Amino acid sequence: ARELDEAGKEGLIVFICPDTGERYLSTTLFSPLARHGLGVRSVTSGCLECLGSPGGGHALFTPGPSLDDLGELDVWRRIVWLDVLARALVERGQDVRLAVGLADMDDRALAAAREAKAGLQDFGQRAREFMLAHAKALGVSDTVLFPLAGDSQERALGLARKLLAKGQAYEKLRSVYFDVTRDKTYGQISCVDTAGMNLGYTVDLADYAKDNPADFTLLKRATLQDLKLGDVIETEWGKVRPSWFLQLAATALDALGSVTVMFAAESHRFPHLDNFCAIWSAGAGVRPMAWMVSQPVTPREQGETVPSLTDALAVAGTGPALRLWLLSASYLKSLAYSPESLAMWVKNQNRLQDAYVSASLGGSGNGVSPQLEQAIYDLKTAFATALDDNLDLAHFWPALFAFAKTVNARAGKMSTDEAALVAEQLLACDRVLGFLDHARLPLAQKSWSREAADLVGRREAARKAKDFVQADALRAQLAGMGLRLE
Structure with missing residues (x-):
């Protein structure tokens, strides 16, 4: 173009960029739009x-x-x-x-x-x-x-x-x-x-x-x-x-x-x-x-059958345990039923239940250890990532169970602040997944009625006095109020 111009010749120069030109570059011209939110x-x-x-x-x-x-x-x-x-x-x-x-x-x-x-x-x-x-x-x-x-x-x-x-x-x-x-x-x-x-x-x-x-x-x-x-x-x-x-x-x-x-x-x-x-x-x-x-629920072994919901509930023992099993594999894949696999997820639900109980009972002292703070952050991040990616819970379960293992190992050793943060994060996961059996969660002492607190105190005194007949009678009174001592 410069040579033609120096020779005094006139004309129109057109430069065409095919497509976006990206095939000729080592980097893209335009960044793809980032997808935000649940997909x-x-x-x-x-x-x-x-x-x-x-x-x-x-x-x-x-x-x-x-x-x-x-x-x-x-x-x-x-x-x-x-x-x-x-x-x-x-x-x-x-x-x-x-x-x-x-x-x-x-x-x-x-x-x-x-x-x-x-x-x-x-x-x-x-x-x-x-x-x-x-x-x-x-x-x-x-x-x-x-x-x-x-x-x-x-x-x-x-x-x-x-x-x-x-x-x-x-x-x-x-x-x-x-x-x-x-x-x-x-x-x-x-x-x-x-x-x-x-x-x-x-x-x-x-x-x-x-x-x-x-x-x-x-x-x-x-x-x-x-x-x-x-x-x-x-x-x-x-x-x-x-x-x-x-x-x-x-x-x-x-x-x-x-x-x-x-x-x-x-x-x-x-x-x-x-x-x-x-x-x-x-x-x-x-x-x-x-x-x-x-995808469907299928029997793990050939010749076996998949139980009805009523029968599966009887095997699982609780609704939250069966719910957790129903969520155990991606919905994009078939879910293989066997009594053993359901029993394993019943145990998993109990571990999560125990972790929340450990946290909900509180602790002593203040402050949060950096290790636990990082574990809570990692769990929160893994949960959000899994939900955004087509409810990819199959890749979230290991993170949740590892967190529960950490919490259960520190049962009775957490500070008040740590216990509150752990309970809050587990509840945040439960609000979406529904894995906690709230009917079996302990009632914090501050939430006891005056009558219930009196019965518990009298029962403890009867036990110390080795009056087990009276202790059992007081336990029965608590049961009549819909309360169970563990």
Whole structure:
């Protein structure tokens, strides 16, 4: 360019930078945007989706168990993991709503109700009560909703009407189907190319009158038995029952208003997730930020079976111990059940319980040792890192158990300040993970009632006097007050 200029020649010089030019440099021109906050892995992208602060807060949803198998551990594992996600978001100051949908008008629920000779409404209410009681036993937050799909019939019909009005559904022989060919994004949630796939052939097509086997049912015409028992909904298309997909899609919207995270089972990956997306996006303009998929609970040894929730609770002894086991492996991996593995996590829960008890009973003196201060900082950092990285608790457990071992080794030797800091950090972890059995935690002496303190003092005096009959009687009085001496 300089030579041409010196020769007196005129012209235009253009320099083109291909792409960003980074391939020609040893360093990048632009630093990638740093991701801050809690991220979960979405099957749609395969990447971590950062759960920011959407308007209206987060709405988390997962399908509940079939009403004929309420104790299915796969589902309860999902519920506990979603509860942890909700708690983690709440700890970060976000508004969170969580619902577990119960489909009470699908074929399995109807068959179970009829076998039990129970009305559908009564059967559904009993199922909901079971879910609430066992969720409480597992330490699931009492803000979690367990709505029955039967209470969302109007929403289900409204979604069907809207999809019909938009031309994305059609009615045929008193049934209503979603036309998947009208949804150009169908299959993208599960990353499935639907072109050329034989979709829809997993059902008995004699029971349906679809234009296309790939189309899925929204409203199914009632059978003679449905009509006889009155298990139907009166509509302009005749007497029908909503499909499992429409039931839960409507229930989620009724209970939460929207859905930001959908957490499903591996068996739901396709076409279930895409069916939900089709209904929500076309029928309500709702599209979740993240679609999470959990792997199942499997027996460790071939030929063995996975117990029900009730049986697993009996083996574990306490809800927090079973909860800890359900969280022991990443939800991205299957959880292998064996009595030995569950027993090991019962011991782990006891170690954590002991560590908190050691700290909650306080200490003497002041000051915090640099070693313990560093251990608390390391635990706090490891916890935040694990939560941000797709709830990676599998890599957090070693740090937590090492911390508990340190605390238990210093039982009775901590200062008042050290004990307070340890208890505070363990409680911070427990608020998200729920591993402490609060019913078994000792009551600080300052919290004793005057009557309880008097009984304890009199019992101690009786023991010193070797009046063990009186001591046992005083212990029984304390037990009658809901207090246990250890």
